[in-house]
Amino acid sequence: MISSITVTYNPEVDILVNQLTSLINQVDQIFVVDNFSRNIKEIKEKISSLTVENLCNIKLIPLEENVGLAKAQNIAIQQAKEEAFEYVILFDQDSVPTNNFVKNLYKGFTDLEKQGEKVAAVGPFYIDPKANEFYPATVYVGPFIKRLMPENSPLDVTFIIASGSLISLKNINEIGLMNEDFFIDYIDVEWCLRAKQIGYKLYMLPNVTMIHSIGDKRINFFGRSISVHTPLRRYYLIRNSFIISRLGYIPFGYKLRELCFNFLRFFIFIIVWEDKRKVWSFSLKGLVDGILGKTGK
8 A cells, every 4th residue: 555745835726636536546545744834724725725625644644833844744644654655755845746646656666576676665767847858877986986877677776855755554563654854845855875785776767757847947057057046045955964963874986076166156156146135144044064073953
């Protein structure tokens, strides 16, 4: 049995409804965990309408504060475990899966296990909605990365994006839940690297795709497409890159690349963002909090 988990925070409700409508016939249970959205009343109304119309089980879990992405995911994962589900599939609030998306992920997961692979999670290849191009998979070789495009067989990668990833709850018992210290950003990276440290593998499946935007927007910088985030997200990205680098099971090459590229990303961001004072303020706070080891919200 498979359940899906979507964490919402002030979502565009029409996009959320499209996601839930797509999932209704693909999973056995839909969990929506809301992080104290301003439009929670509209979310409740739409979910209630969907539940009545489709006679399906969508369970909304409204929270009384924004507890962060990781904790919200963990709340639903624990609920799924209590209700004896075997798998969970995670989604961002703006991700809309295609028909047979879950079926194909499940088949890919179980086929790999039949081949003797120790699988932590599988995910799709993602398509940039603006450029209509695949985002490459990334494989770390020390501090360097190989960018790989879809091939004929599943790709063993360093980590996968949380949205659209299928995870076995049996394996979560060994790997552990999402790390709530991060609040947002680096949650999926840390979980994947923790899984790999104890012998699990992560795969991206070439026959499964999903449209997904990485970052708040993307820009071309000297011929390279890079993601750009808001100043607040930049705070978490800078802070959490220091937090993840403190963990003993994170490969040294990954730490080295993160620490070097974080400063490069900051300088690029300060160039392209209009409110440079705000960028500087949030980035400096992220740097200080990261060095001091501050976690959470």
